[in-house]
Amino acid sequence: MDINYYKQYEPIFGAWRITRLIGEGSFGKVFEMEREDFGVTYKAALKAITVPANESEVREVMAEGMDEASVRDYFGTFVQDLVKEFALMSKLKGNSNVVSYENHQVIEHKGGIGWDILIQMELLTPLNEHTRKHTITRQDVIRLGIDLCRALELCQKYNIIHRDVKPENIFISDAGDYKLGDFGLRLHGGYLFPGNRALPSVKRKPDALPSCCPRAHHPCGPGERPGKASVRGSPAAAQPCGGEAVGDCVKGLRL
Numbered sequence: 001m002d003i004n005y006y007k008q009y010e011p012i013f014g015a016w017r018i019t020r021l022i023g024e025g026s027f028g029k030v031f032e033m034e035r036e037d038f039g040v041t042y043k044a045a046l047k048a049i050t051v052p053a054n055e056s057e058v059r060e061v062m063a064e065g066m067d068e069a070s071v072r073d074y075f076g077t078f079v080q081d082l083v084k085e086f087a088l089m090s091k092l093k094g095n096s097n098v099v100s101y102e103n104h105q106v107i108e109h110k111g112g113i114g115w116d117i118l119i120q121m122e123l124l125t126p127l128n129e130h131t132r133k134h135t136i137t138r139q140d141v142i143r144l145g146i147d148l149c150r151a152l153e154l155c156q157k158y159n160i161i162h163r164d165v166k167p168e169n170i171f172i173s174d175a176g177d178y179k180l181g182d183f184g185l186r187l188h189g190g191y192l193f194p195g196n197r198a199l200p201s202v203k204r205k206p207d208a209l210p211s212c213c214p215r216a217h218h219p220c221g222p223g224e225r226p227g228k229a230s231v232r233g234s235p236a237a238a239q240p241c242g243g244e245a246v247g248d249c250v251k252g253l254r255l
C-alpha cells in the first residue's frame with residue numbers, strides 16, 4: 001500500500017496529513033505526517049500496517065483449506081494481538097528512552113477481509129541517519145549504551161523481551177536522548193498457522209534480525225520465533241535476550 005492509499009484516511013486522527021514516506025519494514029510503512037494549529041506546524045510519525053498485506057496472502061491461507069470465516073478469524077486474531085500490544089506500549093509512554101506511541105486506529109475494510117492499522121508515534125531521527133550526518137564520539141557511544149540499557153530495564157519491569165534491537169529501531173530525539181522503538185510491533189514475525197508454521201509469503205525477511213543479536217543464532221523460548229517480541233510471565237524469563245543483545249549491537253554499529 002502506498003502513500004495515496006493511506007491518504008484516504010486524512011485527516012488522520014481528525015487532524016493529520018501525510019507528507020512523506022520515511023521507510024518500510026517487513027510489516028508496513030512509516031510516514032511523516034503533520035498538522036497545523038494556530039499557525040504552528042506539528043510533526044509526527046505514522047506507522048501504517050495493512051493486514052493481510054495483499055490478496056495473495058488471503059489466497060495462500062485459503063489454499064491451506066480454510067473457509068472465509070476461518071480466514072477472517074485467522075487474520076482478525078493477528079490484528080487483535082497487535083491491538084493488545086498497543087495497550088502495553090501506551091504503558092511505556094513518557095519514558096525518555098522509549099519511543100512514544102501516541103494513538104492508534106484500526107479500520108476494518110468494507111466488503112472484504114482486511115484491516116488497516118494506523119499508529120501515531122513521536123517523530124525521531126533514526127540512528128542510521130544520525131550517524132551518517134554526525135561524527136560519533138566515544139562519549140556518544142557510551143550514552144547510547146546507557147540509554148538503551150535504561151529502555152531494556154523498563155522492558156524487564158513489564159516482562160517484555162524486545163528481541164529486535166537493531167539500528168533501525170534505535171532513534172535519537174532533538175534533546176539528544178537515544179530511544180528504543182518497535183516494542184511488540186514485530187511480535188509475530190509473520191502470521192502463524194497452528195503449530196507456529198509461518199505463512200510462506202509473510203515469513204520474516206531472513207535478514208530481519210541483526211547479525212549482532214545473539215538470538216539470531218540460537219532459539220528463543222518454546223513456541224517462539226526469533227525476533228518475536230513477547231510478554232512473559234516471569235521477570236526471570238524476561239531477562240536475557242534484550243540484555244545480551246545491547247552490547248553486541250553497540251559493537252555492531254561500527255561507529
Ligand SMILES: Nc1ncnc2c1ncn2[C@@H]1O[C@H](COP(=O)(O)OP(=O)(O)OP(=O)(O)O)[C@@H](O)[C@H]1O
Pocket residue numbers: 022023024025026027028029030045099121122123124125126127164167168169171181182186208
Ligand atoms: N518514530 C519514528 N520516527 C522516525 N523514523 C521512524 C520511526 N519509526 C520508524 N522509523 C523508520 O522507518 C523505517 C521503517 O521502520 P519499520 O519499523 O517499519 O521497519 P524496520 O524496523 O526498519 O524493519 P522491520 O519492521 O522489518 O524490523 C525505519 O528506517 C525506521 O528507522
Ligand SMILES: [Mg+2]
Pocket residue numbers: 025168169181182
Ligand atoms: Mg522498526
